Amino acid sequence: MSGRKRLVVVGGGSGGLILANSMVRHGDFEVTLINDTEYHYYWPQLLQIAFRGDDSQLRRSIYGLVNRHVNLVIDRAEKVDLANRKVITASGKEMHYDYVVLAPGLTIDHSAIKGNVELVQQFGDFHSTPENAWRVYNTITSMRKGRLVVAVADPGHRCPPSPYEGVLLADEALRLRGVRNDITITLAVPYPRAYPAETFNEVLEPVLKERGIEIQTFFNLDSVDVQAKKMITLEGNELGFDAAIVVPMHRGPRLTLLPEDLTTDDGFIKADKLTNRVGDYDDAFAIGDASTSTSARTGVTAHLQAKVVEKRLLGLDAINTGRTHCPTEIGFGLGTFVISDYQHPSVKLPPKRVFYVMKRFFADFYWDVLKHPEFWDPIFDAYFDATSPEALWKIFR
Ligand SMILES: Cc1cc2nc3c(=O)[nH]c(=O)nc-3n(C[C@H](O)[C@H](O)[C@H](O)COP(=O)(O)OP(=O)(O)OC[C@H]3O[C@@H](n4cnc5c(N)ncnc54)[C@H](O)[C@@H]3O)c2cc1C
Missing domain, CATH: 3.50.50.60 (FAD/NAD(P)-binding domain)
Structure with missing residues (x-):
């Protein structure tokens, strides 16, 4: 000893x-x-x-x-x-x-949201693995028109500002490719405002608006229908997409x-x-x-x-x-x-x-x-x- x-x-x-x-x-x-x-x-x-x-x-x-x-x-x-x-x-x-x-x-649990395992296979995400992040890159570099949705499923996710960085960097990448005018970016969050903390929302929401990012508040994601290309909330509301990324459930x-x-x-x-x-x-x-x-x-x-x-x-x-x-x-x-x-x-x-x-x-x-x-x-x-x-x-x- x-x-x-x-x-x-x-x-x-x-x-x-x-x-x-x-x-x-x-x-x-x-x-x-x-x-x-x-x-x-x-x-x-x-x-x-x-x-x-x-x-x-x-x-x-x-x-x-x-x-x-x-x-x-x-x-x-x-x-x-x-x-x-x-x-x-x-x-x-x-x-x-x-x-x-x-x-x-x-750990990340994609299966906690019905349809998300399939969605990640197709469009990727930026909270789990490098492979899934590369899938997002393929999505961002090949998309030409339609709606890109980033939806926050878990408010306890890693790095609180990361979904906002995600939509703003997507906006940058799509502008640099010259296709931004043909693509709507929607950020869907479960909070009453874009960013959960009210004081920081005063900084971030004007930036999101200026960059033309749509914000859906009170969005409680329940499931994703990948075939029909829509997200469904706990309340039964639907949000259609052409490409989508979910900030997944963390365990x-x-x-x-x-x-x-x-x-x-x-x-x-x-x-x-x-x-x-x-x-x-x-x-x-x-x-x-x-x-x-x-x-x-x-x-x-x-x-x-x-x-x-x-x-x-x-x-x-x-x-x-x-x-x-x-x-x-x-x-x-x-x-x-x-x-x-x-x-x-x-x-x-x-x-x-x-x-x-x-x-x-x-x-x-x-x-x-x-x-x-x-x-x-x-x-x-x-x-x-x-x-x-x-x-x-x-x-x-
Ligand atoms: C997209 C994104 C952006 C981010 N941006 C920022 C940022 O700008 N600034 C910032 O501060 N943070 C950021 N973060 C968050 C940050 O990366 C994590 O919060 C941080 O890594 C947590 O550190 P940790 O030591 O708790 O866990 P980790 O860094 O995840 O380390 C856990 C380690 O434990 C090992 N391990 C797991 N299970 C076992 C086991 N059973 N036995 C032995 N080893 C095990 C793993 O292999 C790993 O090496 C970001 C995260 C993401 C996903």
Whole structure:
């Protein structure tokens, strides 16, 4: 026995990889990271594939991103037994821990909406796999006329602004192809307004209107009839399309957690929104998309939660502020950010060129942020302080 505390991290995505690379710097932890693939995926790139045919930043080998002192295991965690402090993997390994952090992300359930499996085969989507994002690219580059519908089925989807980025990038791509005048773009959402948060809607809705995007509110998608090319709502209303993309239903990770009552009906891990602690277990935390503790399913949130859990594992009393910081590309070289926290609604940050440049720039140094948290932590601390919702609300009223 080394006397060091055994930390097992499940999932080497935006949250888990940062946590493992951060914790290994503290010599009294022996860190094991379990990831079920040899790759780390940068999911925002699905938008770039779907609307620009660019997959350059999609994934990197996880071997090149993980600190060499982390014990990396490529395997699938099948069961996590909190009472007996062990993780059991698909290959039959049993890993005992002193602390466990669950960061296995989420899964996509196309079949939850009748007809959507068939629809995705035909037109793709930009929330599930690179293959489906390439299908969207084929749709966008071959469509000549008619109606393109993007419908949000799950309000808890990853990256709150992503459907809006989708329609605005579709608009850009269709304009550049010279076919936009012959194509109607409709965004169908279950909310009472285009964007659910009222303050940020004041920023986004005028942009959508200016770009000629139709908005259908209170749209509760029930099923898709691919043959008849129509969507049907819970209330029985119909919306016809020539091409359509659904932001699909999201479910919790492919993982059995014991005790079972610490998982919601749709499979997400119940964790405290301030501390990320799972139930009453002082030695178990869940971060990022897999957990109910997330204020928005974004990489930034997973990253910030990893930093809170790092401090808590070191015995400090850190808590989440609920900070969101979602870069939002609106096409034609412009962008904005959705910035909020538990105390402040989303700031009314007007679209600017500089915000677009920041989003694109971040994709380039994302990989270094994962690998070298010791270098980036102070930079991010200063950046998040300077761009706090409290500070920004004083400027953008
Ligand atoms: C279109 C789109 C645009 C987005 N844009 C942004 C953006 O601009 N900014 C932003 O911050 N976020 C954005 N996001 C969201 C962001 O990608 C996710 O919120 C983030 O990746 C969540 O991190 P995570 O660590 O919780 O999960 P993930 O990054 O999904 O990582 C989970 C990891 O766990 C592994 N895993 C899963 N199950 C198991 C298991 N049982 N055992 C072992 N390993 C397992 C997976 O292989 C994966 O490596 C976007 C997402 C999409 C789809």
